[in-house]
Amino acid sequence: MDGPIIEVKNLSKKFGTFEAIKDVSFSVNKGDVFGFLGPNGAGKSTTIRCMLSLIAPNSGTIAIFGKNLANHRTQILKNIGCIIEKPDFYRYLSAEKNLEMFARISGRDSSKKEIQEMLEFVGLDGRGKDKVKGFSHGMKQRLGIAQTLLHKPDLIILDEPTTGLDPQGIIEVRNLILRLKTEQQKTVLLSSHQLSEIEIIANRMVIINKGKSMIEGSVDALVNEQDLLLQIDVSDHQNAMKAIELEFPALHVKHLHGAIIEIALEKEMVPKINYFLVNKGFSIHSLEPKRKLEDFFMKIIQE
């Protein structure tokens, strides 16, 4: 299929008088891991729910797989797997039964063997017969991922998939998403507050704020437009700051706290600063680049 897999144009939705999203537009290409970023209440969930026909937009168009969602809903949803916020299941049924039931109406039959394999894949082997009401949040999240993938969709939409997971869980989900992209060539739309995750996993992203899409593009390109922020834990930080400002007048140096100073610079300047400070006799205790995406994100949403 030529063209983007998802194309959202001028999407708007009001709830009563409250404008949840206004003229949101973006597109997702085949094979993308697309980051959908925005603070709480920005309109991410509303946009995703519109894409999954949970909510009817007031205006705008959504095309998925080259087809208009309004006219081809059933056909489109056959090829989408999704988790919206926390995955909810029938608590009085077992994990296996839940997967069977959702698979039955997902447009592709799944055998008991496939269900078992999927449970193994998400780390729930041996728990298939257990009722979901006894599952922890992390286990439900895994089951949610199993439910999303069982019918082998081409497009996967994940709304805050790592919410409530422990660090190990977060890493596992992240690795899974990467595997989906690299091994299975899936297209993934991922909405998350975990900016570091988006930076690591996503290749393209859109930032949405107050119901409007602010900026869209490749993660690298957007992020690398910005300077690196280098944090240095250095002895005699005051003299170190003066020395740097004298030697490199174009650089902006600021004191953060304690013995830590921060410099905005290009990546190539990092070894030069390191060499300069060591040569000047300063002791460097640590040298750490700050996550630029976070800064970029804060800058965008404050505009």
Added chain:
Amino acid sequence: MLVRNTYNEFIKIIAKPRSYIGLGVLTALIFVILFAMKADGSSFISFVTSSFEQTLTFNGNILNGNLIAFIILQMLIVHIPLLVALVTGDLISGEAAMGTIRMLATKPISRTNIVLSKFIAGAVYTLILTLWLAFLALVVVKWMFGTGDLIVLNSNGLIILQEQDIMWRYLCSFFVAYLALLTVSSLSICLSAFAENSIGPIVSTMGIIILFTIIGSMDVTVFDSIKKFLFTTHMASWRSFFEDPINLKDIWQSILILILHNILFVVIAVLKFNKKDITS
């Protein structure tokens, strides 16, 4: 996809504990009645025949399975509708409360099919409840109390129907009773489409039944024109099969009105659910 999702709905109903509450309570209610009848059924018979007992005596096996089955069917007016609504009122709103409606609505199945499959599952559950009632009333009770002629009291007087003339009347009346309960089921599912919790539709269904029943029983001219259109007025039409002669015209009218109510509730639920924004 409708068949598949309906099958899913059956699985959910079978797995939910509350589905068995209805069957359990129904069974318990019936056995309470049987115990009462065994212990002091003659008092109940005196109540039925009291207007005549000054002048007449009634001989024979009055307190038999046919009479007790009739008494049990009388419960249809209030008690069994609640047991139906307990399960069917939860079918859509219960999923909204649980969050699974969100999962369901992102599947490649139309919203209309989702609603229709719930109506079908609700109809089957109601049928099971009715068949269980029929089994207890017509088989178990007869095994305990034997059979005999049936004495029925209505506002026209007493009718005594002969034993061989009763079973077909019961079969017809259970059909109409099922239609009445199906209307309750449809109403509760329809209300469930508007709610995000289980209690609202169940209480609203019972509230509507009680309100309409009261309106239907009041001898007030202002209500006369609307009474025949209230579905509760026709919920008791199963009793018409125990008249002599049977007023078929009235029965067909009741059947038609109940069917129309069912269609109305289905249409409203489908329209509402199709337009609903799922934000839970």
Added chain:
Amino acid sequence: MKNLLVIYFLFFSFLSFSQTSDQIIAQLITKINLVKDYSVKASIKADIPMIKILPVNATIYFKQKDKFKVVTKGIAILPKQGFTDVSNFLSKKGSYVCVDGGTKVLNGILTNMITVIPTVENSEIILAKLWIDTKRKLIIKTDLTTRGSGSVTIDYQYAAQVAYGLPDQIIFTVDVKKFKMPKSVSGNVNQSNAKTSQKKTGTITIKLSSYVINKGISDEFFKKKN
């Protein structure tokens, strides 16, 4: 003299006729007592306002003085008073007085009408009028007024068991003035009009056949439930 003879004649006629009332009743009781017990097949047809019932077959059992039982597969309606009450009432000698009421021809049969008035307090029967075929010692018609059950008129027809004074058809005419259907009792909210009976009386016709007389029925039988 002539007037004296008339008065004398009327006095003794009256005296002889009064004796005849008691004698008639006594002869009737003697005949009634011929039957110690019986069972009989009955076909019961009730035509009572506000009651709809098809004819019912039953077997009626009786044993002196007042044991009575109806065995039927279905439900049979019988009058509360009138089946055994007359013979039971008459058998209590000394508890009533008889008053001659003249003669009347009923259904081609010459009968003597005797009014029986109880002399004891709390008698259920307040007044009984009997039309008796003195020739055959048979009651042709009874008109009972009772304390709690209103009035009941009983017409008797005899055929096979004339010798025992057992009828082959009895027609009860009962008083139904008091029947009234309350709205709430029906339980059908769709029928809201309470009805009262328009007719004042109803009839129960019992055809009796295949009597089995004096074969012995145990007291236990009458105590057992059907």
